[in-house]
Amino acid sequence: MTAATILPNSLRSLPDERGHFGQFGGRYVAETLMPLILDLEREYRAAKQDPAFKAEFDGLMTHYVGRPSPLYYAERLTAYYRAKAPAGMGAKIYFKREELNHTGAHKINNCIGQILLAIRMGKTRIIAETGAGQHGVATATVCARFGLPCTIFMGAKDIERQQPNVFRMKLLGAEVRPVTSGSQSLKDAMNEALRDWVATVHDTFYIIGTAAGPHPYPELVRDFQSVIGTETREQILKAEGRLPDLLIAAVGGGSNAIGLFHPFLDDTDVAMIGTEAAGHGIDTDKHAASLTGGKPGILHGNKTYLLQDEDGQITEAHSISAGLDYPGIGPEHSWLHESGRVEYLPVTDREALDAFQLCSLQEGIIPALESAHALAALETKAQQLREDQIIVVNVSGRGDKDIYTVASAMGATI
Amino acid sequence: MTLNRLPSAFARAAEEGRAALVTFVTGGDPSPADTDAVLDALVEGGADVIELGMPFTDPIADGPAIQAANLRALDAGISTAGIFGIASAFRKRHPHVPLVLMGYANPMTIRGADWFAEECKSAGVDGVICVDIPPEEDDQLGPALRKAEVSLIRLATPTTDAARLPAVLEGASGFLYYVSVAGITGLQQAAQDSIDAAVAKLKAATDLPVVVGFGVRTPEQAAAIGSVAHGVVVGSAIVELVGKHGTQAAGPVRDYVASLRAALNAKEKAA
Numbered sequence: 133m134t135a136a137t138i139l140p141n142s143l144r145s146l147p148d149e150r151g152h153f154g155q156f157g158g159r160y161v162a163e164t165l166m167p168l169i170l171d172l173e174r175e176y177r178a179a180k181q182d183p184a185f186k187a188e189f190d191g192l193m194t195h196y197v198g199r200p201s202p203l204y205y206a207e208r209l210t211a212y213y214r215a216k217a218p219a220g221m222g223a224k225i226y227f228k229r230e231e232l233n234h235t236g237a238h239k240i241n242n243c244i245g246q247i248l249l250a251i252r253m254g255k256t257r258i259i260a261e262t263g264a265g266q267h268g269v270a271t272a273t274v275c276a277r278f279g280l281p282c283t284i285f286m287g288a289k290d291i292e293r294q295q296p297n298v299f300r301m302k303l304l305g306a307e308v309r310p311v312t313s314g315s316q317s318l319k320d321a322m323n324e325a326l327r328d329w330v331a332t333v334h335d336t337f338y339i340i341g342t343a344a345g346p347h348p349y350p351e352l353v354r355d356f357q358s359v360i361g362t363e364t365r366e367q368i369l370k371a372e373g374r375l376p377d378l379l380i381a382a383v384g385g386g387s388n389a390i391g392l393f394h395p396f397l398d399d400t401d402v403a404m405i406g407t408e409a410a411g412h413g414i415d416t417d418k419h420a421a422s423l424t425g426g427k428p429g430i431l432h433g434n435k436t437y438l439l440q441d442e443d444g445q446i447t448e449a450h451s452i453s454a455g456l457d458y459p460g461i462g463p464e465h466s467w468l469h470e471s472g473r474v475e476y477l478p479v480t481d482r483e484a485l486d487a488f489q490l491c492s493l494q495e496g497i498i499p500a501l502e503s504a505h506a507l508a509a510l511e512t513k514a515q516q517l518r519e520d521q522i523i524v525v526n527v528s529g530r531g532d533k534d535i536y537t538v539a540s541a542m543g544a545t546i
Numbered sequence: 547m548t549l550n551r552l553p554s555a556f557a558r559a560a561e562e563g564r565a566a567l568v569t570f571v572t573g574g575d576p577s578p579a580d581t582d583a584v585l586d587a588l589v590e591g592g593a594d595v596i597e598l599g600m601p602f603t604d605p606i607a608d609g610p611a612i613q614a615a616n617l618r619a620l621d622a623g624i625s626t627a628g629i630f631g632i633a634s635a636f637r638k639r640h641p642h643v644p645l646v647l648m649g650y651a652n653p654m655t656i657r658g659a660d661w662f663a664e665e666c667k668s669a670g671v672d673g674v675i676c677v678d679i680p681p682e683e684d685d686q687l688g689p690a691l692r693k694a695e696v697s698l699i700r701l702a703t704p705t706t707d708a709a710r711l712p713a714v715l716e717g718a719s720g721f722l723y724y725v726s727v728a729g730i731t732g733l734q735q736a737a738q739d740s741i742d743a744a745v746a747k748l749k750a751a752t753d754l755p756v757v758v759g760f761g762v763r764t765p766e767q768a769a770a771i772g773s774v775a776h777g778v779v780v781g782s783a784i785v786e787l788v789g790k791h792g793t794q795a796a797g798p799v800r801d802y803v804a805s806l807r808a809a810l811n812a813k814e815k816a817a
Contacts, residue, residue: 159682163680163705164728166680319604326606327606330730429652429655429656444602444652
């Protein structure tokens with residue numbers, strides 16, 4: 133919820149009135165949903181102008197989510213990379229601690245915003261899709277908090293690999309509906325949520341978990357998540373008296389990354405890296421790097437980079453991280469990629485697992501596998517920057533949910 | 547001449563005092579080679595307009611029957627070139643029966659809208675229904691289809707209100723497809739009262755034929771809708787027959803379509 137003045141040539145002025153970020157974004161939905169999408173946009177514009185809405189959002193952020201999340205100087209990790217770097221090299225590394233939020237990830241920021249919109253619109257039932265289960269847990273949490281019934285669509289494959297989150301959602305009163313079509317992961321969960329929504333538009337609000345989907349979702353999710361970057365900006369100015377040199381965040385759909393990046397887009401001295409899940413490697417057919425290995429197309433309501441074949445059939449994504457296991461990406465990232473403002477790097481399962489263990493050992497912080505993809509970029513980037521330079525990594529979630537996956541990858545039994 | 551197949555099919559049905567029968571099957575189901583026989587069965591059963599579904603991996607507007615058909619067709623190796631091959635062959639066998647492609651934006655636009663529209667034209671496709679390109683995103687496909695003189699068939703739904711309807715009709719041609727239920731294909735059917743009221747409003751707003759679909763299964767339902775609309779679409783029920791009978795589907799499909807057509811004809815006698 134940033135209301136700062138935006139210059140006409142700003143990188144922060146998009147989307148346009150049709151919901152486009154350059155050629156990306158838009159509203160590619162069935163006619164049944166169009167009137168509701170237009171309603172949502174009107175309601176969102178009104179809410180943005182309403183001081184009461186902002187006050188309620190901010191109050192919940194402080195007292196329910198536990199914001200602001202700390203900006204933490206990762207001293208031992210900094211020293212670790214400096215020891216490997218040439219003299220004078222090895223940037224100072226900070227973590228934005230989104231994993232300390234209530235429910236353990238950045239997802240809650242967006243869910244608070246969207247459930248307030250749902251209530252404002254008089255909707256009485258909530259649906260959501262989830263991959264890793266973090267968004268499902270965050271949605272189930274706000275539904276419990278506001279007393280609304282909620283159905284979470286989750287791929288059957290993801291249900292199997294994210295059992296702790298499935299149980300958490302059930303404890304919070306949500307119905308978890310397994311999706312057995314297609315690849316049985318996030319993409320298919322989103323298909324099924326859209327199929328539910330088209331039949332229930334009269335009373336149901338769809339809380340989309342990432343900065344993707346039809347306009348205005350990419351914009352409003354970004355705005356709710358921009359609290360991450362806005363806080364980071366204030367915190368780093370206070371700690372260091374200057375802006376960071378590099379921001380790093382993992383990108384699946386891209387909500388934690390756009391939330392960190394967006395308030396800095398016009399600061400041309402701040403470089404940005406989004407890490408995509410490269411699975412077994414982008415030269416294999418088992419990855420989820422839609423910018424590096426895909427091309428523009430239309431899916432789930434927006435035009436964006438997608439993993440697809442030459443006929444436009446969507447191909448299955450793979451990542452060890454269920455939250456990144458998606459063949460698309462938010463449309464604003466596609467635009468930031470094509471405009472060159474943000475660099476997107478592929479990170480493999482192996483690299484993410486190494487970073488997961490390193491962060492746990494060096495900092496006593498077990499990161500989510502999603503966030504481990506961001507941390508993995510430090511392996512090359514930390515030593516390319518000087519000691520007086522600053523990197524902020526978004527630790528978007530905590531890794532408790534991933535211990536079974538990681539144990540299995542390490543050959544350990546729990 | 548290609549422009550005339552849809553209007554003349556509706557005109558012919560109207561002359562006979564009945565609604566047109568519009569039938570849908572998924573292209574490439576049960577296999578690319580077996581689709582020709584299924585399409586012929588539709589024509590032999592008395593369909594006036596054929597909708598050929600272009601399979602997509604993520605058919606978000608479709609219920610279980612057509613989802614499964616999409617995956618069967620893709621698993622059996624259907625491609626976009628294969629769909630146009632089926633369309634071209636159909637056009638040679640049936641020079642006068644209108645053929646409409648129905649599907650999703652990504653397969654239709656991946657090689658560029660102009661490429662797609664030209665392929666439609668040269669294959670003898672009369673119209674295109676794209677489920678997930680609403681009027682707001684018309685420039686992704688509409689201009690190319692209009693340039694190639696291929697009809698762009700738009701969808702109206704129970705949520706399309708009077709304020710929005712003119713935008714839906716702008717640039718539409720061929721016919722107007724009224725999706726009678728807010729939902730996905732093949733599940734519940736709308737109450738006849740609500741269909742009557744909606745069709746009356748749509749007829750007042752456009753000169754295009756108004757065709758009603760989603761959830762229509764029985765000859766009785768088809769006849770009831772046919773008494774108010776210019777056409778009736780039946781899809782999932784046929785697709786289920788193809789799913790059940792596979793390579794032997796032509797006979798059951800022909801018989802079922804004939805029963806729908808007989809119900810629409812009976813309305814003519816009653817009138």
